[in-house]
Amino acid sequence: MSTILRAEGITRRFGGHLALSDVRFALEEGTVTGVLGPNGAGKTTLFNVLSGFIPATAGTVVFDGQVVTGMRSDRIVNLGLARTFQLPRPFIGMTALENIEVGCLGPRARARARQAPAVQAAALAERVGLAAKSGITVANLSYGDLRRLDIARALASHPRLLLLDEPLAGLGPSETEPLLTLLRQLNAEEGLAILIIEHKLSEFMRLVDRVVALDYGKVIADGTPAEIVRDARVIESYLGGAEEMEAEDA
Amino acid sequence: MRSIDFGGACLAVAALAALPLLNPGEYLLGVLTLGLIYGIWAAGWDFMSGLTGRANFGYGLFIGLGAYFGGFANTLWRTDPWMGLPIGVGVGVIAALLVGLPTLRLRGPYFALAMLAASVVMERLVLILWRYTGGDEGLNDLDPLVESHVAFYYVALAFLVGSAAILLRLSHSRLGLVLRAIRGDEAACQAAGLDVTFYKIGSLMISAAFGGLGGVLYAHFQLQVSPQLFSMQMAMAIITMAYVGGLGSIYGPVVAAIVLTLATELLRPFGAWRLLVYSILLIIALFLARDGLVAPAWQALRRALSRGRDAAPEPLRQARSPGTSA
Numbered sequence: 001m002s003t004i005l006r007a008e009g010i011t012r013r014f015g016g017h018l019a020l021s022d023v024r025f026a027l028e029e030g031t032v033t034g035v036l037g038p039n040g041a042g043k044t045t046l047f048n049v050l051s052g053f054i055p056a057t058a059g060t061v062v063f064d065g066q067v068v069t070g071m072r073s074d075r076i077v078n079l080g081l082a083r084t085f086q087l088p089r090p091f092i093g094m095t096a097l098e099n100i101e102v103g104c105l106g107p108r109a110r111a112r113a114r115q116a117p118a119v120q121a122a123a124l125a126e127r128v129g130l131a132a133k134s135g136i137t138v139a140n141l142s143y144g145d146l147r148r149l150d151i152a153r154a155l156a157s158h159p160r161l162l163l164l165d166e167p168l169a170g171l172g173p174s175e176t177e178p179l180l181t182l183l184r185q186l187n188a189e190e191g192l193a194i195l196i197i198e199h200k201l202s203e204f205m206r207l208v209d210r211v212v213a214l215d216y217g218k219v220i221a222d223g224t225p226a227e228i229v230r231d232a233r234v235i236e237s238y239l240g241g242a243e244e245m246e247a248e249d250a
Numbered sequence: 251m252r253s254i255d256f257g258g259a260c261l262a263v264a265a266l267a268a269l270p271l272l273n274p275g276e277y278l279l280g281v282l283t284l285g286l287i288y289g290i291w292a293a294g295w296d297f298m299s300g301l302t303g304r305a306n307f308g309y310g311l312f313i314g315l316g317a318y319f320g321g322f323a324n325t326l327w328r329t330d331p332w333m334g335l336p337i338g339v340g341v342g343v344i345a346a347l348l349v350g351l352p353t354l355r356l357r358g359p360y361f362a363l364a365m366l367a368a369s370v371v372m373e374r375l376v377l378i379l380w381r382y383t384g385g386d387e388g389l390n391d392l393d394p395l396v397e398s399h400v401a402f403y404y405v406a407l408a409f410l411v412g413s414a415a416i417l418l419r420l421s422h423s424r425l426g427l428v429l430r431a432i433r434g435d436e437a438a439c440q441a442a443g444l445d446v447t448f449y450k451i452g453s454l455m456i457s458a459a460f461g462g463l464g465g466v467l468y469a470h471f472q473l474q475v476s477p478q479l480f481s482m483q484m485a486m487a488i489i490t491m492a493y494v495g496g497l498g499s500i501y502g503p504v505v506a507a508i509v510l511t512l513a514t515e516l517l518r519p520f521g522a523w524r525l526l527v528y529s530i531l532l533i534i535a536l537f538l539a540r541d542g543l544v545a546p547a548w549q550a551l552r553r554a555l556s557r558g559r560d561a562a563p564e565p566l567r568q569a570r571s572p573g574t575s576a
Contacts, residue, residue, distance in 0.1 A: 053437065077443035085441070091434035094427075102431040105424055106443025117424065157443045 010059035030191040037214035078108040082159035088146035090138040097134035103156030144175035161193040285511035286406040292491040292503035294460025298453040300498035303433035308365030312342040312458040314480035316465025321389035321475040342462025350451040373480035388476035493535040496545025
């Protein structure tokens with residue numbers, strides 16, 4: 001397997017606050033990697049830097065053999081690195097289908113599409129399970145549907161790596177399982193690499209192949225879920241010395 | 251549904267086309283012609299600012315530049331008055347590119363401020379360069395585009411219909427979808443792989459083309475060009491029309507432009523008070539009817555019409571599009 005993304009010493013400073021400090025890791029193609037860490041550890045900042053939404057103070061991001069640090073965020077998307085947001089960000093006043101169609105209008109989506117954007121959007125709505133609701137304006141969609149919508153819009157650009165920022169947050173059990181199934185399918189069937197932030201630990205640990213643990217903007221551990229849950233520093237920072245995580249045996 | 255829109259548009263155009271036959275008199279015809287030109291401006295303003303949500307307080311820049319360059323072409327370079335139209339459009343588009351390139355890549359108030367500043371600076375420049383521009387007096391003695399007032403009314407109507415048709419078409423195209431998405435959430439557009447700056451500058455250039463076009467038409471309507479075209483009042487009048495009409499609908503601002511131009515001209519006996527009408531209408535539009543008055547009224551009428559039409563054959567109605575079932 002070859003490396004799809006490499007973070008080389010990413011540092012991000014907000015005034016006097018060091019949000020990310022010399023973060024280094026590499027992602028293999030077609031793998032699911034999780035980012036673990038307590039609130040304020042720098043996870044979302046890391047996503048924002050990787051996707052070009054905020055510049056890094058220092059360090060380099062290499063995606064698919066190309067340095068993307070300093071590149072405009074929409075260009076990065078068009079190289080095949082897509083993202084969703086911590087809070088769903090639909091286009092208000094449009095239908096679900098129109099929302100997805102906007103994602104089908106980017107250069108990468110159009111170059112790879114064999115059908116018209118509206119047809120493509122309908123197929124994506126089907127893929128994420130929104131087909132029945134595609135004509136509904138987003139104001140009338142549930143939180144779970146909005147998450148699916150965000151993912152469908154990101155998938156429209158034919159990404160090779162998808163950054164998911166807490167995709168399960170705010171979802172009930174009936175919405176969580178189908179979404180996890182979808183993510184597993186995307187990974188298994190289309191070889192989509194996923195980097196995911198998620199606080200629902202048992203689901204998180206069952207989904208990921210590997211975990212990068214952050215605390216205070218630094219990588220404190222990097223390994224398989226089984227290794228991570230036994231890591232003393234992770235237990236201290238994330239669980240505050242609490243009992244073992246139930247996901248250990250998963 | 252689409253057929254109702256088309257029918258409504260045809261009816262409105264037919265009514266406007268029939269108006270001169272009623273012999274309204276030269277004054278009223280002139281006011282109507284002015285309303286049609288304002289319609290082009292209001293639609294042009296709405297395309298960029300209504301769809302993307304970026305208010306443009308300096309639309310007078312495009313209007314004034316179009317009018318002055320159309321005027322220069324006619325009075326200095328002695329070109330055919332019709333040649334002024336492409337010149338005015340071109341100058342407007344270039345000005346949009348020059349203002350848009352540095353400011354539309356930024357978020358925040360830079361674009362609004364730069365547009366406002368550019369129009370104010372141009373207004374002053376025209377006075378400073380009075381040797382060439384005629385200063386306060388402006389450019390005079392332009393050739394008319396066509397001989398009669400009635401003929402000019404039809405020329406203006408044709409340009410308004412053409413402009414509105416192009417802009418409506420664009421606003422319902424993929425470009426329009428992207429512009430509405432930009433209004434909703436720029437960051438989400440970037441996450442969708444769209445070059446937001448490119449679309450914003452492009453839409454400003456399209457918007458400016460119609461500002462310049464209307465400017466040249468206006469110049470050949472008044473046969474005179476004056477610095478007031480650059481003014482903030484000019485832009486505010488157009489913004490009011492767009493808000494009253496319903497932002498982003500294109501047709502709403504067009505209707506509002508015609509109605510408001512008529513209304514303010516008829517209120518002329520009240521002198522300075524008539525400007526109050528604009529302000530009050532804008533306040534009403536902003537506070538009481540956030541989506542404007544014209545577009546929501548048409549949507550309501552359209553729903554009522556389609557309900558009335560669908561009510562009778564409802565059990566039989568299978569086809570989704572009214573075009574095939576009719």
